[in-house]
Amino acid sequence: MTNDHDGVRELLAAWAVGALLPGDERTVFSHLARCETCAAEAERLRATVRLLNGTPDPGPASAGADGVLALALRTRRPRTPEVAPHAAPYAAAVAGLQALVGELDGRWSTPVVHDWDAHATVAHLVAADEHLAVRLGLDARVPASRIPEGSRPGEAWNRRTADVIAHEHGRTPEETVATWAAQATALLATPEARDPELAARAVTLMGLRLPIADHYVVRAFETWIHTDDIGRAVGLPVPPPPDEHLRLLVRLAVRILGLALQGAPPVFLEVTGVPEARWVLGSDAEPVTAELTLNPVDFCLLVGGRYAPEEVPRAETGDQGAVRNVLERAAALAWL
Incomplete structure (x- = not known):
């Protein structure tokens, strides 16, 4: 393969007829999520194959080849400000979850992990991202918790996430997703997300003292894990992070x-x-x-x-x- 575009174009024909090898599905997904030219070509090939076969489009939640394209197309969002390498995994994980939540209509009450349904899992991420967001000067987007002074980090964390989940269960899943997405977008627009020197400053969050750059990697880790949790619960495969992010x-x-x-x-x-x-x-x-x-x-x-x-x-x-x-x-x- 001479370059990324050439490599994916070689795979698109196999993708269009549902003949991709398992290892190539992730390559196609990752590239289509960031390349509008190849995504448009993929859509054209899919339409051509379906026309020749005389079969209708099964919709975005289908499995197999169409499911790969559906998620990839939903991953493409308006461009966010350029981020430094330390924030790129978080930006990609956010895009992945945005792709997945578009597939959850009617399935928000599906049990996912711990005692959370899909709605609560996204609400949990509102609480999880909030620690870094507030430390970087962003406003909290849900009401404050009454956490006793002197609480250990784990206890304070459990109380906060429970309070946020309870608050968000009083709202619609769409409202919770909008709150999470707005906070994630704000985190990716901070100076620390774009400037490695600013992100070298160490801060303590949830009892863990790390450079801000590493806290962005932690946010990527958790966002991907919970996206995978939701995907497994509803039967939609979630690709792992790209190799450079892994x-x-x-x-x-x-x-x-x-x-x-x-x-x-x-x-x-x-x-x-x-x-x-x-x-x-x-x-x-x-x-x-x-x-x-x-x-x-x-x-x-x-x-x-x-x-x-x-x-x-x-x-x-x-x-x-x-x-x-x-x-x-x-x-x-x-x-x-």
Whole structure:
């Protein structure tokens, strides 16, 4: 493939007749979401195939090839201000959720995760994004909570998200989506989203002190995880983040995991498909006792609390107890 356009154009004919290989579906989706020229060509090919077959268009919520295009077309939104690389994963995750919510008419009460339905899951993201938004000078978009002074971060977080969900359940899902989308757009328009120097300043949110740039990556991580939660609940596949975004998610998660494993029996961790994604986690005063290999999506789902430690697909050798410790610590990082 000589370039991205040429590569996708080679795949569009297969897409139009429903013959894409599984690995190519994500490539097509990601490109159509950001390229109006190829998306228009995809629409033309689909219309031609349906005309030749004499079949009607099944609508945007259909599975297979048409579902890929439907979600991709809904991902294309009016251009937001250019963002720096640290905010690009969040911008893409926001676009992905915007694509998905357009498919949820009549399905907002579907159970999704924890005790939340689809409506509550989007309301949760209003509360989750609010921490960074307020720290960057944006106004809160829902009424304040009465959180006792001295509450631990986890307790304060649980109270706030419960209050926001209760408030949003008194509104329509469309109103909740509009509130979430407006806040996300405002976050992507801040100077910190566009200027890496401004985003280098460290702040503490939910008990976690990180540069603002990393907090944007955290927001991307959580937005994608919950988009995937909703997609699984309603039977609509959600592609994982593009490779360049996965790299940022993986590297941040490993940094935080490394802090949690200080002094633990050392384990060599490799995340496949991510350049230079090899680390020794744990004590630096002992020899490595085990090796653990995960793919990047499974690793992120583990850290996001979507895999139990014993269930995540992996390859391992050496001390099983040391590996289990790494997997359990990774799963314990989840707050989503």
